[in-house]
Amino acid sequence: IGNDGRGIMNLTAGDQSNTLCFVVDKADASGVATEGWLIRADESGQSMAGSFELQDSAAFTQSSLKGNYTFGLQGSSLDLAGDTLRKAAIGYLTFDGLGNVTAGEADINQQRYDASHALTNQYDAQIPLFGAYTVDGTGRGTLHLTLQTSETVNFSFEVVSSRELQLLEIDDAKASNNCCNTMLAGKALLRTNPIFSNATLKGPSVYIKNSVASSTTTQSRTNIEAGIFTFDGDDNMTVLNNRNAARTTLSEATACTTYLVDAYGRVTIQVPASLQSGSNSSLVFYLAGQN
Numbered sequence: 001i002g003n004d005g006r007g008i009m010n011l012t013a014g015d016q017s018n019t020l021c022f023v024v025d026k027a028d029a030s031g032v033a034t035e036g037w038l039i040r041a042d043e044s045g046q047s048m049a050g051s052f053e054l055q056d057s058a059a060f061t062q063s064s065l066k067g068n069y070t071f072g073l074q075g076s077s078l079d080l081a082g083d084t085l086r087k088a089a090i091g092y093l094t095f096d097g098l099g100n101v102t103a104g105e106a107d108i109n110q111q112r113y114d115a116s117h118a119l120t121n122q123y124d125a126q127i128p129l130f131g132a133y134t135v136d137g138t139g140r141g142t143l144h145l146t147l148q149t150s151e152t153v154n155f156s157f158e159v160v161s162s163r164e165l166q167l168l169e170i171d172d173a174k175a176s177n178n179c180c181n182t183m184l185a186g187k188a189l190l191r192t193n194p195i196f197s198n199a200t201l202k203g204p205s206v207y208i209k210n211s212v213a214s215s216t217t218t219q220s221r222t223n224i225e226a227g228i229f230t231f232d233g234d235d236n237m238t239v240l241n242n243r244n245a246a247r248t249t250l251s252e253a254t255a256c257t258t259y260l261v262d263a264y265g266r267v268t269i270q271v272p273a274s275l276q277s278g279s280n281s282s283l284v285f286y287l288a289g290q291n
Helices: none
Strands: 006-013 016-027 033-040 049-053 066-078 084-096 100-113 119-135 140-147 152-161 164-169 182-190 202-214 220-232 236-245 248-261 266-271 281-286
Touching: 066 164, 066 281, 084 119, 084 182, 084 281, 100 140, 236 266
Parallel strands: none
Antiparallel strands: 006 016, 016 033, 033 049, 066 084, 066 182, 084 100, 100 119, 119 140, 140 152, 152 164, 164 182, 202 220, 220 236, 236 248, 248 266, 266 281
């Protein structure tokens, strides 16, 4: 590691060796790095980027995970025809400190090909969740969730602290069970205040999001957007955004709209047509705490 916080890391797993470049983003009072960012830097033909965080070993117990956690996952799914499609899920889970997930829900959005092989998407809102979890002495855990449809989804996770988990789906792809042909990863954050209302959001919030829209019947287009949400604590808000749609940069836009926060911290924003290329839509996210 250099004095500027940049470094090179060589990792070997079995017969595979990876070279990574990284930069340390933060350090604690004793000078120990608490988090950083990394990217693969070899000629393997594979690309990789991510982050790392210092673990709190005091949280490597089942009882340390207790309370309401919000989560965000993204990745891909493999359909029965072998097509790799985008998938994302958000929601919340309640851990009881005893190994049980006693409550939860998820919103899931995934690309699909219809019967005519036209690219579309499927959105399922507020799917109830329950399940179980384990944590071992190394900070590795397992999470087994059952959806309302009796489908099961399984994850491995690493404990960063009692307030944060890093999640990775570990289900095997099965051609006879399309629900499990997925690869999702993300994090779960402990909610600082699990009591929510429209008043939870008041003032400006910076946001960034990426999305995929169908540009033809068989191809998708990536959109990246960044801006500011300004909430009034009631149900009104303004949106200031910049958007890059498939390399076409659109000018800065501002619009007024409304929002709704339910008792579970799920927020719905009505996105006006002026910000979405002439079409109205809704944006959903789950809160980790008060704005």
